[in-house]
Amino acid sequence: MTYSQYAYVEAFINEKQRAWITAHVHMYEYFGGVAKILVSDNCKTAIVHNGGWYNQQVNAIYYGMAEHYGTAIIPARVRKPKDKPNAEGSVNGISTWITAALRNEQFFSLAELNAAIRVKLKEFNAKLFQKKEGSRLELFRDEELPLLAPLPATPYELAEWKQATVQFNYHISVDGMLYSVPYEYIKRKVDVRITDKTLEVFYNHNRIASHLRLHGRKGQYSTIVEHMPEDHQKYLEWNGKRFRQWAERIGINTYKVVDAILTSKRVEQQTYKSCMGLLKLADKYTTGRLESACEKALSYTASPSYKSIQNILAINQDKSVSAISEEETTHKNSHGITRGAGYYGR
Structure with missing residues (x-):
């Protein structure tokens, strides 16, 4: 002084x-x-x-x-x-x-x-x-x-500024953590003000989101419901237990696949879209074929993906070998000898 x-x-x-x-x-x-x-x-x-x-x-x-x-x-x-x-x-x-x-x-x-x-x-x-x-x-x-002038009510908190791009899932990544912003800003560059306790997101100098700062293991999500598109908000009523119960009604192999998908990510909510897509395949291919496709996928790996099950069903790999052989035999017999007399007269 x-x-x-x-x-x-x-x-x-x-x-x-x-x-x-x-x-x-x-x-x-x-x-x-x-x-x-x-x-x-x-x-x-x-x-x-x-x-x-x-x-x-x-x-x-x-x-x-x-x-x-x-x-x-x-x-x-x-x-x-x-x-x-x-x-x-x-x-x-x-x-x-x-x-x-x-x-x-x-x-x-x-x-x-x-x-x-x-x-x-x-x-x-x-x-x-x-x-x-x-x-x-x-x-x-x-x-x-x-x-001297009196001290403010709270001490100054050091803030760090960064730039980030809003990802397709309406989240930004900061120090390995993910924070939501309104989905309208997808693909936009935003300014981020970071303190030890809070994280604020600005676009054109206007604050569009605020979160408590996440600490600990990487990959954690802080998601505000209002930031989600309406078709994403409907997934909030779903949880791992509900997906497992739905899969169990289809069959034990479908249950195993859904359980593997649910545990494949650190954040369970990230797998809900894949689980929904997998179980909806029953509407297109029947529950029996979905159960067979899951059984076949599990024979290859203990952690099948939604995409692998979809591919099995698309190319009919879920059907049994005997059923395919019988179908091929019927197909050949209905056309007789197709090579012709010239082939056997060589």
Whole structure:
């Protein structure tokens, strides 16, 4: 803080965007308020450097954080330490009171190091000035803190932006997880705002979907019913138990195939369309032929697909060999000797 020189110190592994923003959030929490102006270093993590000396722009994420806290960022000029002399001066004091004091200690985690830093920081801020009365803590508490703007209701949450294309199944894939958007946006490119807790989808700057962030194993689905086309919504009334009961009424082999399809995917709902298509084959080919086709498919593999059953029925592979042989014999006898006398007179 400029007037009191009240300081906040925290150690990080790097100075990337997540560490930079997290440091600011923790700093505001430590101070218990927000100053109207924030003078930052002119580093790449904070400033976009392609606009020339007189057109310095704060990057989008840093700007979003400043908007959240209601502060204005005025970056210091490059290699101009006098733009923030109190901060530069405090670095020297901190180097002696904290960095040097801990130089011979060994820490096994960043949290352990920061716990030790916090103890030394408290001592540093409470230390009495040499040339004036009081300490940094007293000066900040009595004269500076009352002038700070209050903290917002919730701390700023770092957001990451990505682009994604809406797939044919009206979902987008983000970090291996799938999130639904209204089906009208299939094949469209959308902007995705990602935080640790939420995921928001934007099209032309308008929010079209919002989900809780999924964590854990890859391939999980977050689907909102209203995003589904009407003909897809009808599948919601179906479940694995209902498909198995329907298949069991047709025959044991059909049941085995449906059960194999239902367990072939991590998310059972992904298999419902295949199960429905398979069981509907009975309407076209009869339940007896479907059961026979499933029996034949199971003789090849323990996990037949809908497509393999459909192919068996289409080329009549489900019919028994004896029935086919009898049919061929009848067909030949009805036409007599077809090779002709010339064949046998050679």
